[in-house]
Amino acid sequence: MQTLSRARSRKLATRKRPWRWVKRLILASALTCTTLALIGIIFLFGTRSGEELREWAAGTLLTTQHDYWAPYTFLPEEKLNALKQQIRNPEVINSEPDETAKPEESPQEQPVVETPPEKxxxxxxxxxxxxxxxxxxxxxxxxxxxxxxxxxxxxxxxxxxxxxxxxxxxxxxxxxxxxxxxxxxxxxxxxxxxxxxxxxxxxxxxxxxxxxxxxxxxxxxxxxxxxxxxxxxxxxxxxxxxxxxxxxxxxxxxxxxxxxxxxxxxxxxxxxxxxxxxxxxxxxxxxxxxxxxxxxxxxxxxxxxxxxxxxxxxxxxxxxxxxxxxxxxxxxxxxxxxxxxxxxxxxxxxxxxx
Structure with missing residues (x-):
């Protein structure tokens, strides 16, 4: 009877063992994801490069139809407002003066220079x-x-x-x-x-x-x-x-x-x-x-x-x-x-x- 009981115990242990590996795998994956997430948070919010990356992301979002996502880059409000200002009010220069009529210039004789025909x-x-x-x-x-x-x-x-x-x-x-x-x-x-x-x-x-x-x-x-x-x-x-x-x-x-x-x-x-x-x-x-x-x-x-x-x-x-x-x-x-x-x-x- 003892031998039969041991055999049953071994079978039960064999059946349970795969679940142990699955649990370990899930736990290891969760720990890895948590560690990577913490590293990412530290990089994004604790380094200058991370802040610049968030600025790039905010600027990109602000020029799309999904600009409502920009605040979720968690930039300081003054920086986010500065980005918005640069987009909404860019520098504008007129390529031509407001007056359409230009003053007439006195004609001057120019020496005739022969140039070869261009292709x-x-x-x-x-x-x-x-x-x-x-x-x-x-x-x-x-x-x-x-x-x-x-x-x-x-x-x-x-x-x-x-x-x-x-x-x-x-x-x-x-x-x-x-x-x-x-x-x-x-x-x-x-x-x-x-x-x-x-x-x-x-x-x-x-x-x-x-x-x-x-x-x-x-x-x-x-x-x-x-x-x-x-x-x-x-x-x-x-x-x-x-x-x-x-x-x-x-x-x-x-x-x-x-x-x-x-x-x-x-x-x-x-x-x-x-x-x-x-x-x-x-x-x-x-x-x-x-x-x-x-x-x-x-x-x-x-x-x-x-x-x-x-x-x-x-x-x-x-x-x-x-x-x-x-x-x-x-x-x-x-x-x-x-x-x-x-x-x-x-x-x-x-x-x-x-």
């Missing part, structure tokens, strides 16, 4: 962007358009929603195209039917008001000059602007990099779109991919301004970013949108090469 430029050239900043990295495209008069703002004619970029291309036969204005986007499900701010199309004012404070206008005149600043729609039309829209911030005005020596954290790291112009008139479209670990995290506004400054851009402004950022060339996407839908988002308008 004709291609209408569009595309440059790959691949930058590593150590802690983050980003990829994207720059499109150079040699004839600025070919760049136009295309506007949706739908009432229920905006157009996808490839739909704009089909309607206009655009060779190159990028997103432009921001729009109402509650909970990330905005349909892009109505743009924020001023909208001028083919010399006609479609929207002359600015419901979202802090927006800045960017327009292209009939002779292909890029203008940006704090202008009303009426002022822009008087200045000879053919197409215009609103967003922010300005990046470069009259050759001045407005983000030079400024902290990058306020605008965070995001997918970006920008429009600019070189001194020779060349228009540039820029799209930086983001929110895609392993491909591209995104860029700060400082990165974008520096990238353009290095390439001789004298005037530039940011367009809507995030999941709206996208570039098409000859009908095909050449950047990778962070939007879950591979064709991008519905948009109220876009800048196109036609």
């Amino acid at each position: 004709p430029k291609q209408l569009i050239e595309v440059e790959d962007i691949d930058v590593s900043k150590g802690n983050y990295y980003f990829k994207g495209k720059i499109m150079y358009i040699s004839d600025p008069k070919r760049v136009q703002l295309v506007v949706t004619n739908r009432k229920d929603r905006g157009d996808l970029l490839d739909e704009f291309v089909k309607k206009t036969n655009a060779i190159g195209i990028v997103n432009a204005s921001g729009f109402a986007d509650p909970d990330g499900y905005g349909k892009g039917a109505k743009a924020y701010g001023v909208v001028i199309h083919d010399g006609k004012i479609l929207q002359g008001y600015n419901p979202k404070s802090g927006e800045t206008a960017l327009g292209i005149t009939y002779d292909g000059k890029l203008i940006t600043g704090s202008y009303t729609a009426e002022q822009l039309v008087k200045m000879g602007v053919r197409d215009a829209m609103s967003f922010r911030p300005q990046l470069i005005v009259n050759g001045k990099n407005l983000f030079k020596d400024k902290p990058a954290k306020s605008w965070g790291i995001q997918p970006r779109t920008a429009i600019g112009q070189k001194a020779d008139g060349t228009i540039v479209f820029v799209v930086i991919d983001g929110r895609q670990p392993g491909h591209s995290i995104g860029a700060s506004m400082n990165d974008l301004a520096e990238l353009l400054e290095e390439r001789g851009i004298v005037t530039a402004m940011a367009m809507d970013g995030g999941s709206s950022s996208m570039m098409l060339y000859n009908g095909e996407a050449i950047t990778k949108t962070s939007c879950p839908y591979y064709r991008g988002r519905y948009l109220p308008n876009a800048w196109a090469v036609i």
Whole structure:
């Protein structure tokens, strides 16, 4: 009887033993997670690097539709308010004086200098962007358009929603195209039917008001000059602007990099779109991919301004970013949108090469 009892005890012990290992594994996992959490808390709230990381996170959140999460980075209130102030009220410089009429200059005879004919430029050239900043990295495209008069703002004619970029291309036969204005986007499900701010199309004012404070206008005149600043729609039309829209911030005005020596954290790291112009008139479209670990995290506004400054851009402004950022060339996407839908988002308008 004793032998039988011992055998039963061994069987019971064998049955219980696996549960002991499971309990030990769960306990070890819990201890590991608790330890890592404590280390993370100490890093985030007890070190300067941790505080900077929280500032980056807050700046990134404040430039999205999920800005209500920014307080949960637990930044001091004065720092969070400073970030908000930098985003809502960026520096604005008018690229053109308020007076549209310029004083006439007395003609002076200039010596005639014969110059060899230049090779004709291609209408569009595309440059790959691949930058590593150590802690983050980003990829994207720059499109150079040699004839600025070919760049136009295309506007949706739908009432229920905006157009996808490839739909704009089909309607206009655009060779190159990028997103432009921001729009109402509650909970990330905005349909892009109505743009924020001023909208001028083919010399006609479609929207002359600015419901979202802090927006800045960017327009292209009939002779292909890029203008940006704090202008009303009426002022822009008087200045000879053919197409215009609103967003922010300005990046470069009259050759001045407005983000030079400024902290990058306020605008965070995001997918970006920008429009600019070189001194020779060349228009540039820029799209930086983001929110895609392993491909591209995104860029700060400082990165974008520096990238353009290095390439001789004298005037530039940011367009809507995030999941709206996208570039098409000859009908095909050449950047990778962070939007879950591979064709991008519905948009109220876009800048196109036609």
